[in-house]
Amino acid sequence: MNSTGTLYFLIGKMGAGKTTFAAKFAAEIGAILISKDEWLGNLYPDEILNLDDFVARHHKLLNVLGPHVQKILTSGSSVVLDFPANTSDTSLLYMDIANAVNAKH
Numbered sequence: 001m002n003s004t005g006t007l008y009f010l011i012g013k014m015g016a017g018k019t020t021f022a023a024k025f026a027a028e029i030g031a032i033l034i035s036k037d038e039w040l041g042n043l044y045p046d047e048i049l050n051l052d053d054f055v056a057r058h059h060k061l062l063n064v065l066g067p068h069v070q071k072i073l074t075s076g077s078s079v080v081l082d083f084p085a086n087t088s089d090t091s092l093l094y095m096d097i098a099n100a101v102n103a104k105h
Contacts, residue, residue: 004103005031005078007069009085009094022082031078034065066097073103 026033098105
C-alpha cells in the first residue's frame with residue numbers, strides 16, 4: 001500500500017519569487033512541479049487579455065487539474081503547485097484537493 005504524497009502550495013505577493021522557489025524546492029525534494037503560468041500559457045495563448053479572462057481560464061484549469069493532482073498524490077508522489085494561494089478561498093481549495101485523498105499539505 002503506497003502512502004500519499006504531499007501537496008505543497010505557496011503564499012506570497014506577486015513578484016516575491018514564488019515561481020523560482022517552487023522550481024528549486026520541487027527539484028530538491030523530487031516532487032512534481034505544476035506551474036499555472038506554463039499551463040495557462042500553453043492552453044490559452046493570446047486569450048488572456050484581462051483579469052476576467054484570467055479568472056475564467058484559471059477556474060477551468062483548476063477543475064481539470066484538481067483530480068489529476070489527486071491521482072499523483074495517491075500514487076505516492078508529492079506535488080508543488082506553483083499557483084497563488086494568497087486568499088483564504090484558494091488556500092482552502094488546495095487543502096480540499098489534498099484532504100479528499102488524505103494527503104498532507
